Amino acid sequence: MLSDVRIKNTLSNELESFEPLSGGKSVTMYSCGPTVYSFAHIGNFRSFLFADVLRRTLELEGFTVRQVMNITDVGHMTEDHLADAEGEDKLAKIARELGTDPFAVAAHFERIFVEDAQTLGLRIYDEADADVPELHPQATRYIPEMLAMVQRLIENGYAYCDSGGQVYFEISRFAQYGELSGKNIDELEEGARVEVRSEKRDPRDFALWKVDSKHLMQWDPHSVKGWPHPSDFERLQKLAPNGIDARIGIGFPGWHIECSAMSAASLGEPIDIHTGGEDNIFPHHECELAQSFGASGATVPAPANASDAGTERTSFARFWVHGRHLLVDGRKMSKRDGTFFTVRDILDPMAQERPQLAAKLEALGFAGGKVPAAVLRYSLICNQYGQQMNFTLDGLAAARTNLERLQSLADRLRELAAPGDEGRLVGLREHIDGFRAGLRDNLNMPRALAELFAFVGGVNQLELTPGEAHAALEHLFAVDSVLGVLAHETRSHHLSETAMRELEGGDIDTLLARKPPSFDDGEISSLLSHRARARREKDWALADVIRDLLSEVGVSTEDTSDGVRWKR
Numbered sequence: 001m002l003s004d005v006r007i008k009n010t011l012s013n014e015l016e017s018f019e020p021l022s023g024g025k026s027v028t029m030y031s032c033g034p035t036v037y038s039f040a041h042i043g044n045f046r047s048f049l050f051a052d053v054l055r056r057t058l059e060l061e062g063f064t065v066r067q068v069m070n071i072t073d074v075g076h077m078t079e080d081h082l083a084d085a086e087g088e089d090k091l092a093k094i095a096r097e098l099g100t101d102p103f104a105v106a107a108h109f110e111r112i113f114v115e116d117a118q119t120l121g122l123r124i125y126d127e128a129d130a131d132v133p134e135l136h137p138q139a140t141r142y143i144p145e146m147l148a149m150v151q152r153l154i155e156n157g158y159a160y161c162d163s164g165g166q167v168y169f170e171i172s173r174f175a176q177y178g179e180l181s182g183k184n185i186d187e188l189e190e191g192a193r194v195e196v197r198s199e200k201r202d203p204r205d206f207a208l209w210k211v212d213s214k215h216l217m218q219w220d221p222h223s224v225k226g227w228p229h230p231s232d233f234e235r236l237q238k239l240a241p242n243g244i245d246a247r248i249g250i251g252f253p254g255w256h257i258e259c260s261a262m263s264a265a266s267l268g269e270p271i272d273i274h275t276g277g278e279d280n281i282f283p284h285h286e287c288e289l290a291q292s293f294g295a296s297g298a299t300v301p302a303p304a305n306a307s308d309a310g311t312e313r314t315s316f317a318r319f320w321v322h323g324r325h326l327l328v329d330g331r332k333m334s335k336r337d338g339t340f341f342t343v344r345d346i347l348d349p350m351a352q353e354r355p356q357l358a359a360k361l362e363a364l365g366f367a368g369g370k371v372p373a374a375v376l377r378y379s380l381i382c383n384q385y386g387q388q389m390n391f392t393l394d395g396l397a398a399a400r401t402n403l404e405r406l407q408s409l410a411d412r413l414r415e416l417a418a419p420g421d422e423g424r425l426v427g428l429r430e431h432i433d434g435f436r437a438g439l440r441d442n443l444n445m446p447r448a449l450a451e452l453f454a455f456v457g458g459v460n461q462l463e464l465t466p467g468e469a470h471a472a473l474e475h476l477f478a479v480d481s482v483l484g485v486l487a488h489e490t491r492s493h494h495l496s497e498t499a500m501r502e503l504e505g506g507d508i509d510t511l512l513a514r515k516p517p518s519f520d521d522g523e524i525s526s527l528l529s530h531r532a533r534a535r536r537e538k539d540w541a542l543a544d545v546i547r548d549l550l551s552e553v554g555v556s557t558e559d560t561s562d563g564v565r566w567k568r
């Protein structure tokens with residue numbers, strides 16, 4: 001079904017009408033995910049968030065989106081601007097520096113990434129989707145799919161093996177190499193590094209399977225020995241019924257083949273949309289496209305309004321969509337300039353030992369220097385994804401002001417609303433239509449938000465009836481299904497006995513001494529744990545002090561059979 005959602009397709013460099021390959025309402029979408037060797041920074045999250053906004057926009061327009069975002073935990077080399085990346089595996093490097101093993105590093109930073117993604121409201125980590133492993137494939141668990149794809153590439157004549165057991169993609173076999181990024185294939189020759197391994201047929205060929213005896217993560221394509229999960233090796237035998245080329249050595253996958261294999265395994269081929277940051281276009285996505293075509297020959301029909309409509313395009317993804325980079329204070333993020341921010345730095349700088357940042361944020365009115373997650377989300381999505389974004393702390397303050405306007409309207413409407421006639425809200429609906437039209441226009445968020453605030457202004461001028469308030473609230477919730485920044489209801493939290501026992505050893509005096517009292521969710525949990533201990537130990541004075549403090553900050557509690565439920 002042809003929709004009026006238009007998206008800038010990197011493949012054609014044109015704005016094209018979106019229509020799913022399914023011909024119906026279901027959409028497949030692959031988003032290049034994080035390499036879990038450190039904390040993701042706000043620039044990484046701008047990219048993940050634009051994909052989230054794209055997904056949510058399609059959902060608001062009635063599509064059902066199956067989105068997959070991978071976790072790269074092997075094979076991403078430090079010098080990743082080269083198609084045949086050199087340097088050291090990012091995971092192995094950090095593991096070596098920390099004196100631990102790369103699997104532990106990956107597990108640790110994946111957990112942190114998931115927490116950050118949930119904090120920032122990425123729908124792919126919503127309750128329903130969070131625990132579906134196929135939606136969050138880890139590269140180290142898809143080695144069989146990668147090896148099977150490498151094998152097919154050799155069989156199809158797109159790849160070759162050197163005497164050391166390493167496998168390369170042969171770019172001269174793929175005439176369209178360079179089309180996605182608009183790179184001239186001959187110019188690439190100059191950029192390719194003088195080869196250490198002399199057996200490469202062309203310096204621009206890139207590794208699909210790497211052999212390096214010093215690498216900390218290795219898989220033997222021919223034996224189950226050493227595989228962390230033996231069942232994965234059994235799967236490889238099924239995926240490659242004719243066996244794996246005996247020349248392929250013990251090794252690990254190249255970064256590009258990972259996404260080709262995981263996308264095909266999780267979504268099939270071809271897919272509707274592939275997203276990433278602009279730095280992914282070349283070499284990562286260019287190489288993915290070449291590999292997937294070489295392995296399966298998948299093509300996609302050009303969209304109906306494209307200049308080449310009616311023809312098939314050589315690509316396994318119909319739409320390639322890329323978010324542009326984020327700058328901080330007009331420049332590239334830099335640790336030396338103090339402008340490198342992880343999500344956690346912004347949300348709670350003191351906890352990350354960044355007192356200067358905390359002081360700056362406090363001066364802008366953020367209590368304790370802490371920025372609410374919804375404010376960070378809003379500030380990272382309120383621009384057009386296809387344009388460079390300049391992140392500033394003042395911008396965060398402006399985002400907070402806008403968000404407070406929305407939230408206070410939502411709170412007021414909630415108190416007033418009751419089902420009834422929508423009355424004069426009919427006249428304001430055009431702004432909500434305008435919001436949606438803005439998003440359909442290549443996610444033009446500034447245009448969409450201008451319409452939204454025209455709506456807010458209009459509603460604020462009315463003395464609302466309950467029915468009008470109800471209608472206005474429904475509109476706001478529809479808008480927020482994309483923005484994902486409003487608190488829809490007062491959330492209640494449950495704290496179990498076990499959880500409280502773990503927390504009761506923590507520091508209580510600082511919390512009791514805080515003037516004026518104000519606590520985040522973790523601190524409320526800590527106070528409640530101390531209250532439970534005080535009661536157990538019949539320290540009624542302390543229990544009363546904590547009770548009074550909690551009621552002073554507007555927290556209500558209710559004892560349950562296994563702990564306590566509380567809300568603000």
Ligand SMILES: [Zn+2]
Binds near residue numbers: 259
């Ligand atoms: Zn990728």
